[in-house]
Amino acid sequence: MTNKLFNQFSRRKFLGAAGAATLLSSARGFGAYASSSSSLVDNGAPDGGQSSTGSASGRAASGGKARIVDMHVHFDAKNPNFIEDFLKVAERLNLTALMLTPFENRKVVAEAAKQHPTRIVPFGYVNLDAPDVAAQVEELHSMGFRGLGELEFVKKPYIDPSYFPVYEQANEYGWVVLFHTGIVLRKKFDEPEDVASGRMRPIHLEEIARRFPKITVLGAHCGNPEYEWAAEIARWNSNVFFDLSGSSLTKMQQRLSRFREIFWWSGEGDSQVKTPENDSSAFAKVVFGSDTGLEGIENVVKQYHALFDACEVPEATRQRIMGGTLIKLLGLPG
Ligand SMILES: [Zn+2]
Numbered sequence: 001m002t003n004k005l006f007n008q009f010s011r012r013k014f015l016g017a018a019g020a021a022t023l024l025s026s027a028r029g030f031g032a033y034a035s036s037s038s039s040l041v042d043n044g045a046p047d048g049g050q051s052s053t054g055s056a057s058g059r060a061a062s063g064g065k066a067r068i069v070d071m072h073v074h075f076d077a078k079n080p081n082f083i084e085d086f087l088k089v090a091e092r093l094n095l096t097a098l099m100l101t102p103f104e105n106r107k108v109v110a111e112a113a114k115q116h117p118t119r120i121v122p123f124g125y126v127n128l129d130a131p132d133v134a135a136q137v138e139e140l141h142s143m144g145f146r147g148l149g150e151l152e153f154v155k156k157p158y159i160d161p162s163y164f165p166v167y168e169q170a171n172e173y174g175w176v177v178l179f180h181t182g183i184v185l186r187k188k189f190d191e192p193e194d195v196a197s198g199r200m201r202p203i204h205l206e207e208i209a210r211r212f213p214k215i216t217v218l219g220a221h222c223g224n225p226e227y228e229w230a231a232e233i234a235r236w237n238s239n240v241f242f243d244l245s246g247s248s249l250t251k252m253q254q255r256l257s258r259f260r261e262i263f264w265w266s267g268e269g270d271s272q273v274k275t276p277e278n279d280s281s282a283f284a285k286v287v288f289g290s291d292t293g294l295e296g297i298e299n300v301v302k303q304y305h306a307l308f309d310a311c312e313v314p315e316a317t318r319q320r321i322m323g324g325t326l327i328k329l330l331g332l333p334g
Contacts, residue, residue: 065094069323069332070297071178071218072150072245072289073097077105083112083120089294090119093301096323096332098123100150100178103136110143117333123147123178128163129155137169146330149178150220153195158204164211171212176329179205179217181242182224202230202242209237216329220289221246227262234285235265238274241325243289249303256310263311276325281317283308288322 076082090097098121101109106124113120124140126133128151137148148170156162158179170177181202184195202223209217222242223230234240252258267273267280275284290300301322308318326332 066319067323067327068093068095068288068301069098069326070095070290071098071287071326072220072243072291073099073294073297074150074291075099075101075105075109076293077102083108085294087116087119089297093298095119095297096121096327098147098149098176098178098326100125101145103127103140106140106143106145110145113144121146121330121332123149123176125150126166127153128166134165134169137166141169141173141175147176147178147216149176149218150180151177152180152184152200154199155194157199157201159207167208167212167215171214174214176216176218177208179208179219180221181205181219181230182221182226182246202226202233205230205240206233206237209233209240213239215239216241218243218287218289220291222248222286224248227259231262231264231282231285235273235282241285241287243287243291244304244307245289245291245300249300249307253303253306256307259307260311276320276328279317279320281314283311283313283317284320284325286321287325 073086079085086097086099089095096119099109099113100123102125106122109120109122113122122143122145124136124145124147126136126140126148130136140148148166151158154160154163167177180200182200183197184200186195187193202219203226205217205219208215217237217240219230219234219240219242222244224246225248227248230242234242249256263282263285265273265282267275267278267282267284288301288304290297292300304321305318307313308321313321
């Protein structure tokens with residue numbers, strides 16, 4: 001989900017309290033909605049905001065915090081100081097972001113990425129239904145963008161052949177492409193809206209990953225609530241990964257160990273699959289993504305660590321999830 005929409009919706013005003021946000025996210029079950037709710041939570045709730053603990057595991061030998069790669073940070077064009085604000089958070093958490101950038105903001109983010117290559121990896125958001133989308137993608141590539149995302153709000157299912165030319169471009173570039181998957185917020189209640197989560201089901205990513213094998217497919221929100229489909233598709237497709245941003249880790253916070261039923265395989269024997277560095281943990285198919293306001297990222301880091309503990313995720317796998325996998329995939333500079 002995008003901050004842009006979130007701001008348009010003025011939910012911060014509408015819902016001042018974490019309680020209201022939690023109530024709404026659980027009552028409506030919106031993954032993307034709740035990803036915004038976590039921003040709300042972080043604006044006023046005790047467990048949001050700027051607390052002292054960072055990444056609890058995988059510290060670098062240097063004594064600093066191990067580097068985190070966040071695949072899901074939306075550039076917020078409404079905040080004129082967004083880049084500076086981001087850099088402060090990034091320094092504090094030792095974080096690198098895939099910065100998901102609307103096409104109209106491409107220049108400022110491309111420039112910032114050049115100045116801060118260890119903090120900002122530029123990703124471009126394009127509207128797959130726009131008539132000039134191919135030209136936009138080409139321009140993003142020429143400007144040094146590393147991939148596309150977060151693709152969402154499509155008018156047709158992701159696998160509609162009219163979208164294939166864009167995937168072909170991404171395939172040619174060997175790009176990483178981030179897709180929203182699962183439930184999506186409703187912006188308008190009084191007028192018709194052409195938005196449907198069924199077009200963004202995680203099952204569609206399988207076909208994209210197979211038809212366009214040089215694309216690394218990142219699915220946001222692990223298909224919420226279709227976790228099983230998301231995980232199984234990631235299992236059989238080495239170029240598919242998912243983040244757990246959105247409401248899932250909040251919804252499941254009392255039963256996080258249930259994710260072991262979703263990411264169940266051992267990676268050995270008959271269930272041997274291709275994973276980063278032959279990691280045998282099924283959780284190696286997860287990557288870190290926050291999809292929250294800057295002030296909420298640290299809280300999502302904590303949620304991931306709670307998941308790791310509940311599911312007894314091995315230390316090496318935790319490090320891959322929190323950054324290792326994407327550092328390697330994108331060849332990020334140290
Ligand atoms: Zn999303």
